[in-house]
Amino acid sequence: MGLLDLPTELAVQIFGLLDVNDLISSRLICRSTNAIYNGSSLLQYLFSLRVAGFIDHGGHMNVRHKLHLLRTQEERWRNLDLSNKVTVETQHTPSNIYDLSGGVYVLGDSERDIIRRRTLSLRYLDLHEASLKSGLVTEAWPQLSFGAKIIDIGLALEEHDLVAVISRKKRGSSSRIDLLLRNFSTGKNHASAAQPDIFVNEYHGMQSPRFSIMIEIVGTYLLLLVTIPSHISSMDTLFLYNWMTGGLHYREEAPPGTWSGFVFLSPECVVIPNMTTNTLDIYHIDSAGDFEWIRRLALPYLVTNATILHVACRADPNPWGRDSKGYQNRHGHGRAQPPFGSDPENAVVLFKLHTRRFIEAMATPFTFIVHRSALLRFACMRNLAYPDEPDLEDEGVIVEWEDWGPANTRWGGLEEERSRWITCTAGQRQVLLKGNKIVVRDYNPFEVRRVLATHGTAGSPGGVEYDEIQAVEGSLTIRNGQRTVTVVTGPSICEGGVVLENNVESSLPYVEITAEDEVDYEGMLVNDERLIGLCVNPQFEQTFTTVERLDIFSLSSFGLDIVST
Template identity: 35%
Template sequence: MSQTLISLPPELLIRILCYLPLSSLTSCLLTCKSLYTLITTSTILQYLIELESTSTSDNPLSPFSLSEKLSKLRARSEAWRKLSIAKTVGVRIKHRPSGIYDFTGGVYLLGVAEVGSLRPTKGLKYVELPSLDDGEVKSPEWKSIEVGEDIIDIGLALREHDLLAVVAYHDDPTDLLPTPLTPQIITIHLLQFSASSTSSKPCPHPLASQPVLFVCKVMGAQGHCSLGIEIVGDTLALLLTFPYSGPTTKDWLYIWDWKKGYLKATYDADWMTYTTLAFLSEHVLLLPNLTTQSLDLVPIPPTASYPTSSYPPAPTRLRTSISLGLPPLKSICTIIRMACRAEPNPLGAAYYESKANSGGNEDTQGFHDAPEDAILIFNMLIQDTVPLRFGHVSSVSFVVHRSSLLRYFRAPSPPLSFPPLPSVSKMDLDPESQSRSSSPEDPPCPTLDFPLWGPPATRWFLTDNTPTRWITTTCGQRYVSVLEDNASPIVVRDFGRLAVKKMEGVWKEQKARRERRTKEEKRREEEEMEAWRKEEELKLEEERLKLGKVREGEWRKLEEDGERRVGEAVFGVFDEGRGEGSSRFSGALTEEGEAAASAGVSRFRSILARLAPSSLLEPYEEEEDEDDEDGDTSSTFSSYHPYPVYDPDRMSISSTMDSSLPGKVIDIGGGKKVRLVTERTALPVQLYVGGEEGVEVWSELGYVESVSEEEYDYAAVLMDEERIIGMTFGAVVQMDENNDRVTGIDILLVG
């Protein structure tokens, strides 16, 4: 006897179904009643379906059970969809913040500046943000981390490594007579975040073989440097630029193995070619190229094995695998700045294994937003260079999924290798020596124009009225924004593909329900109209009977008599008082004749109204009356309509949902509405995006938009998995107008 799939034991069948993607599980639901019941009643299958549909990943180290995780995940998704703010906690900032900040892993960090100076950053302060899972929510206290050097910027990898990477600089100790032009040494301090926050001095990270990494030596004449730093797995990427030094300098990209403490790869480019970077995966780096107006995808070389007794191999030169073109600009415009960010960052391949082996785990959350398909936000400033509009800057942002970009990435063939080169000491790794050892020219890489990849994968926004300096405005599939300098609602857009597809299904279902309801109401109206007509006919028949059941001959006689009397009244034909020789049908109406005519007409119409067939009761429109003294030349009599006309495409929407915007407004219950946007939209032509021909830039990436009911007076908003951070205005808590420094925040807990 052959055994079928359904005949397997339920626990074995559930185990098999756990390996299926969501699309296959959906097909199984429609197969038979047995599979439907099994899938809908299995906690683990429902949890896996919820994980994939919300683009989240499970945390196997969490102490929560599957049922608790499923309940929390559904509650969190519903809270974000309705944008329900469960609690707001205000935090005052008593120190003077510098321009450094970061917001990740439940930690909000700000730099500390000296009073009266813009730079440098002398220290760090942070708060551990409260969570609704903590029970009682209290206002957090600021904690300090002292580094002992002037800080340029920082990088955080708290969830993966408990790592704080501080990029600092100090004067060259070999220069005995320091001046403003004295060379400066840039270094990276690898610190353990949790230990450094409880100690009076910085604590080196235990996994870093070299707690301080030498980066380079720069001349003081190059001025202030700007950098971007990201950490994924064992890789630390550092982008170093000098925006105020001019085209005589270069941009430098460094790729470090921070655990082994050696430089894996470098890359140099012309001045202001790159201003930001982001990881697409553990092995692929994204570099927006301002010169070519493209997104460069760069593979990261693997870690080399070498004896611990010898120097590491010389760094290799990075090469671009493919360039994805951005929409072309007109020749009168240029991109002066671009920043990008994706949260959370990808995790190293050995993350969960290393956490399990370490024995300690502070990450008790049941699930996290999946980094492999998180969205990236790109903020661009486009400047006019024509004399009449010189200095005019437009702000544009666009969103794209990591997976959409990785789709076009191809690993280099043959793979990057480490050739046997002479070993070098760490102090020899300065920009000049690296440029001499790098290849003079890179081989050309393939380029894909924007129309071939961009429209279905991106969504573009005009952000002139939206603060874009604060880049941590996305987490997972969501993007938060608020209007600048005005009290406005908070807007959260969910770009999850399955969330959009789910809302499309809800919209179709609601539309079909409205159409069915409209048809049912129309049918009910017709039935009631027919019943009303029959009732009126019965009333008319009763009236006929009340008149004495007039026979046909008598009715005809009555009708002829009525016509005769009306004719005589109209033409004034009476037997009495008529002059001799006068015609029967001549002469004007006398006063008595006019009264008799009026009475006759009224009586005649009354008789016709009672005895006329029902077809005469149909509504009609009167002809225009040109002599109407009020100027109203027409009057319309509408038919009997017991119910108002219902238009299924016109919905009552809240004041925060502008019906003039593209998209469909969907009622999700509880008085809440969201907007589903799947239509393609174009950027305004005044942005000069689209090249010399003025071709419109289309974007089609769908999203679901939720809008808060309350308006907030924030200068900017940030977000993570369960919170929104608002920079507040006010008499005491306000934004520093001169230095764009926040002096107070609100923590909005979504739940």
């Protein structure tokens, strides 16, 4: 019996396991396969998910509705449709603490402490609920109080409905740091945490230490980085906890100025930029919870007497733990959960570097983008990150920049670094401001191929109305009314200035769409379903990112459209 002789339902399941390219080839060479595809909403949905770089979140929504929502959302992103807009005012005094995760925007509340701007509680905005409103929204945001001064937070809303709070208690010249584990939906002790309050460390002999904290939660792991940049004698410290048991798996210290951030590449692999060695260091977390250094990816060489001052990095969404059971509706938090979202493995990682040569007064910023999967691949560690994969040949501990970087990254300078917010990527998309215009870049290789196939290097419009098409070596620009689309496939040069030995060449392909209407935002945020433009109080913009108002642009019809079953 041949494949096409099987019952259609079984054939659909088999075709649904194919790679995207294999399914495309099968449809092109076999009419029967193409007919099966055209007749199956499930197969079309699975195919569309993979092309978009998304995964299904489960739930009870029927497949036809999910397919409709996905196609509509992707089309709105391609057109950068900003017609669905709502404006929300902040009714509290924001601090500098913020996060964007799980469809929720969190802002610290200084509770009218406009001088020191200490974070005394958290306020949050459900972006889905806000998007369903219209005009100007002025209601007070819900508040979470923990009876402590907050110096940073970490969120794992989809996986655990968890907010991890780092609190500080000051006694004279000593500062005690604690980790508080709470259900985000209630603010109460997290039901899965055996020790909801965990002592982290106590720091002595510091009158006013300014802590720099980073927290990420994946599965049962909570990785915490504590640095004090203002105190050159204070060590950078990594803590790895099992947040459910409260146990400390691992602790490691490094000289000050070594670390400032990290990103989970998989549930057991972490990349940590090393500012001393000018490398990306990749670690594997073994079954005992110990860190094993497995690979070092070199960055472009610095000139003599130049150094990296700070590296901020982020990828969204985070991977989930191996034992996670999917999107967590069981917590009863009441927030609407979208039927699909970005696949963590396909997401891009954003790195923001601040560098300086000792004789220069000003720092020189650089940014670069790379896929999570590329970092894992060039770390030669897919066998540990994904045990079912065959082992790859070990090519040595250090991978030179020329061997991994140029083809797999895209570098930028001051323009890309303009925003103070790191929450400007979601999945494979990045948002930035060029002058006063909103720009979205999509690093999805399937989107790059789609635009090139639609328009072609010869400027064929493919049935789409356009004003102008320009093709130059390595890029294609399509102007259509108030949108300009540019496909960049060739190399670009980022000038090394006074800190890099050479200019940096990079060639990760992307599609860039620019909205030609000018806006007045200090920064832009993004998640899978929406863009957020931030307006700040000009009185404090040099010292605080005091968000007064945000414009939410919804590119998803989730919660709005109803499709018949």
